[in-house]
Amino acid sequence: MSQHALLDRTEAELLWFRRRHFIQAAAAWTAAGGFTAAHAQQRSNVVQLEGDVLLNGQRMRPDNFVQSGDRIDTGPGSTLVFAVGNSAFHVRQNSRITVERGATLNTVSVLRLLTGAVVSVWGRGSNRQIVTPTLTAGIRGTGVYTEVFAQENYRSYFCNCYGTVELAAGGERAVSQASYHQSYWGEAQPRGGRMLTPALAINHTDEEVEFVAALINQRTAWQIEGRRGVKDGSGYMDPGRNHPLTR
Template sequence: MNQHILQGRSVDEVLWFRRRSVLRAAAAWTATGGFAGALAQQRSNVVELRGDVLLNGRPMRPQQFVQTGDALETGPDAHIVFVIGNAAFQLRQNTRMAVERGVTLNTVSLLRLLTGAVAAVWGKGTTRQIVTPTLTAGIRGTGTYLEVRPQEDLRTYFCNCYGVIDMAAGRERVVSESEYHQSFWGEPAPVNGRLLTPARAINHTDEEMEFLAQLVGQRTPWQVAGRRGDHDGSGYMEPQPGRTHPAAR
C-alpha cells in the first residue's frame, strides 16, 4: 500500500477502500453496469454510504440518487462514495460539498468544497472547475485530492494526482502537469508573497485513486506505467533534474 504522509487524518479514514463492505459494493457496482446501469435500472448511484450524511439538508438514505445541483454534508466518522457520469467521488468525514450542473444533468461543471476533504477521479471532457475558499482549479480528465481546513483559516490542500490542471489563487496562475501527485497549498494570506505554495503529498493513497478510477472504467498513469514514484509532491514518478514545482518558480 502506497500511503502518503498522514497529517490530521486517521489510518482508518484514509484506508476506507479496504473495508469488506466497500469492496462488495464496488464489485456489485461494476457487475451491474456502473453509472449507465444505475440510470437504466433506476438504481442509486451511491456505491457506499456510511454514517450520517445529509443530502440537501436532509438525512440521506442509501437508495437515493446524488445528482448535479445537490449539496452533501458528512458527519463524524461518516463517508460516501458515489458516481455522476464519468466522475467518481469519495467524501471524508465532516465534509460540506456541492456539485453544480454541466452541459447535461449527469455532467458536473463545478465542485465546490466548503470544508472537509474529497478524493475524486474525473473522466475526460470539457473544462470543469473545483472551487475552494482559497483556490480555483480548472480540470479536464484527472485525479484529485483536496482538503479545506477550517482550523487554518480555510487553507486548502490540493493534490493533482495525475493530469493537467490550471491552478489559480488571487491573481496567481500556474499550470500543474502531473503523472504522480503534484501538491499545493492554497494559502489564505500570502506566504513569501505567494498564495500558491508547494506541498508534500499527504492524507491519500495510490490505491484509493485506483479504486475510484476503476468505478468509471479508468486506470491511473502509474498503473499503466507499472511503477510508482516518490511521495514528494513534485508530480513525477522519477527525479527530473532542473525542473521545479510550478508553485516554486
C-alpha cells in the same frame, strides 16, 4: 500500501477502501454496469454510504440518487462514495460539498468544497472545476485529492495525482501536469508573497485513488506505466525533478 504523510487525519481514515463492505459494494457497482446502467435503470448512483450523511439537509439513504445541484454534508465517522456521469467521488467525514450542474443533469460542472476532503476522478471533458474558499482548479481528465482546513482560515490543499489541471489562487495561476502526485496549497494569506505554494503529498494514498478511478473504468497514470514514483509532491515518476513552483 503506498507511502503517505498524515496531517490532521488518522491512518484508519485513509484505509476505507480496504473494508470488506466497500470492496463488495464497488465490485457490485462495476458488475452492474456503473453509472450508465444505474441511470438507465433508475437505480441509485451511491456506491457506498457509511454513517450520517445529509442530502440537501435531509438524512441520506443508500437508495437516494445524487445529481447536480445537490448539497452533501458528511458527519463524524461518515463517508460517501458516488458517481455522476464520467466522474466518481469519495467524500470524507466532516465535509460539505455542492455538486453543480454541467451541460446535462448528469454532468458535474463544479464541485464546490466548503470544508473537509474529497478524492475525485474525472473522465475527459471541458469546463469543469473544483472550487474551494482559496483555490480554483480547472479539471480535464484527471484524479485529484482536495482538502480544506477550516481551522487554518480555510487554507486549501490540492493534489493533482495525475493529469493536467489549471490552478488559480488569489490572482496567481499555474498549470499542473503530473504523472505522480503534484501538490499545492491555496493560501488564505500570502506566504512568502505568494498565494499558490508547493506542498508535500499528504492525507491520501495511491490505492484509494485507484479504487475511485475503477468506478468509472479508469486507470491511474502509475497503473498504466506499471510503476510508482517518489511521493514527495513534485509530481513526477522519476526523482530529482523539482516542483514547478520552485523552479
